[in-house]
Amino acid sequence: MTTTDTHGRPHPSAATQLHLSLAETAIAHNYEPLPVVLASGQGAWVTDVDGHRYLDCLAGYSALNFGHGHPRLTAAAQEQLARLTLTSRAFHNDRLGPFCRDLAELAGMDLVLPMNTGAEAVETALKVARKWGYERKGVAPDRATVIVADGNFHGRTTTIVSFSTDPVAREGFGPFTPGFRTVPYGDSAALEAAVDENTVAVLLEPIQGEAGVLLPPPGYLQAVRDVCTRENVLFIADEIQSGLGRTGTTFACEAEDVTPDIYVLGKALGGGIVPVSAVVSRHDVLDVIRPGSHGSTFGGNPLAAAVGHAVVELLRTGEYQARAAELGERLRGRLDELVGHGAVAVRSRGLWAGIDLDPALMTGRQACLRLLDRRILAKDTHGSTIRLAPPLVMEPTQLDWLCDQLTEALTRPTG
Numbered sequence: 322m323t324t325t326d327t328h329g330r331p332h333p334s335a336a337t338q339l340h341l342s343l344a345e346t347a348i349a350h351n352y353e354p355l356p357v358v359l360a361s362g363q364g365a366w367v368t369d370v371d372g373h374r375y376l377d378c379l380a381g382y383s384a385l386n387f388g389h390g391h392p393r394l395t396a397a398a399q400e401q402l403a404r405l406t407l408t409s410r411a412f413h414n415d416r417l418g419p420f421c422r423d424l425a426e427l428a429g430m431d432l433v434l435p436m437n438t439g440a441e442a443v444e445t446a447l448k449v450a451r452k453w454g455y456e457r458k459g460v461a462p463d464r465a466t467v468i469v470a471d472g473n474f475h476g477r478t479t480t481i482v483s484f485s486t487d488p489v490a491r492e493g494f495g496p497f498t499p500g501f502r503t504v505p506y507g508d509s510a511a512l513e514a515a516v517d518e519n520t521v522a523v524l525l526e527p528i529q530g531e532a533g534v535l536l537p538p539p540g541y542l543q544a545v546r547d548v549c550t551r552e553n554v555l556f557i558a559d560e561i562q563s564g565l566g567r568t569g570t571t572f573a574c575e576a577e578d579v580t581p582d583i584y585v586l587g588k589a590l591g592g593g594i595v596p597v598s599a600v601v602s603r604h605d606v607l608d609v610i611r612p613g614s615h616g617s618t619f620g621g622n623p624l625a626a627a628v629g630h631a632v633v634e635l636l637r638t639g640e641y642q643a644r645a646a647e648l649g650e651r652l653r654g655r656l657d658e659l660v661g662h663g664a665v666a667v668r669s670r671g672l673w674a675g676i677d678l679d680p681a682l683m684t685g686r687q688a689c690l691r692l693l694d695r696r697i698l699a700k701d702t703h704g705s706t707i708r709l710a711p712p713l714v715m716e717p718t719q720l721d722w723l724c725d726q727l728t729e730a731l732t733r734p735t736g
């Protein structure tokens with residue numbers, strides 16, 4: 322029997338308490354995790370140190386699109402772990418070529434530049450775009466600018482936070498990298514007006530994830546594509562979170578039949594097992610990178626390439642994209658019912674949703690605590706928004722259960 326506090330919430334067990342106190346004393350406080358300590362996972366489920374099971378509706382911010390412990394992915398990792406894990410790029414390895422060939426083909430591009438984390442891939446794309454601007458477009462030395470959108474999230478490096486519009490992400494981290502121009506997200510006229518002869522690229526998320534799963538107005542991506550083509554500017558699509566099946570298509574840009582000049586990929590590319598990121602583009606763009614001008618000790622390592630290749634093989638079946646689209650329809654129907662019942666607005670594409678709560682009722686954090694009591698893991702963002710990104714392998718019945726719990730968490734006065 323569990324004892325409960327005055328709110329009916331179970332007291333943390335000794336095992337949970339140990340890890341919560343270690344988090345206080347031994348882990349830098351760069352996150353504020355919900356009070357649950359996870360120990361194992363399978364498919365869409367995770368289990369805490371006390372044996373309680375939760376439906377994982379964050380899925381590692383979409384790094385776990387294929388769920389926990391996907392048999393094809395863990396097999397690829399285990400097999401490679403026993404064979405060869407790291408060579409450095411000073412030598413070839415027998416996993417990288419096939420991975421890059423098939424990823425390029427999946428993206429309809431020519432070349433892949435492998436990195437590790439998302440932020441590194443974004444940095445890589447920015448370096449590529451600047452060099453492309455100087456060598457191919459003829460921009461005057463050190464004058465290149467990149468246009469970005471407000472509300473963006475592209476990672477945490479000093480250059481990337483330089484063009485963040487989130488004060489918390491920037492504060493105390495200057496001096497910042499120059500060369501960025503910010504325009505409102507979703508406004509293609511503002512974007513066009515910001516382009517000048519020094520503009521080398523536009524860097525955008527096709528759907529802004531961290532901002533709360535914000536969808537741009539219909540036609541926006543196409544309009545951005547048109548401006549970039551007309552002005553000889555590279556369109557860099559940061560599909561680190563939106564890509565690889567999440568929205569019901571391989572890439573979120575497909576919703577408007579748009580092909581960017583550069584895809585930036587990460588998160589799910591590593592199958593939730595190892596960090597794998599990539600810049601995927603055409604010869605005429607990526608050829609500006611030559612030996613010595615860019616690299617990474619771990620980028621393109623055989624373990625990462627084996628897992629990434631297995632991810633590409635899953636995506637080539639189209640099965641996961643179709644699943645995200647079908648489950649997404651089902652989710653959408655249920656989310657719409659929440660508007661006026663705890664939620665003021667809902668947005669979704671595929672199996673990815675942002676729910677703006679009525680701030681008078683509760684904060685996003687409070688909603689996530691209520692969901693935690695109901696054995697659902699979800700994450701808040703920007704005060705009163707919660708976002709859902711469950712693994713694409715989840716069953717329709719699990720999705721229904723999630724929606725039931727969500728409805729009750731938002732509409733019941735307590736719990």
Ligand SMILES: *Cc1c(COP(=O)(O)O)cnc(C)c1O
Binds near residue numbers: 440561588
């Ligand atoms: C997560 C994310 C990143 C950064 O990826 P990291 O692996 O955390 O460095 C960049 N862009 C987008 C859109 C993301 O969601």
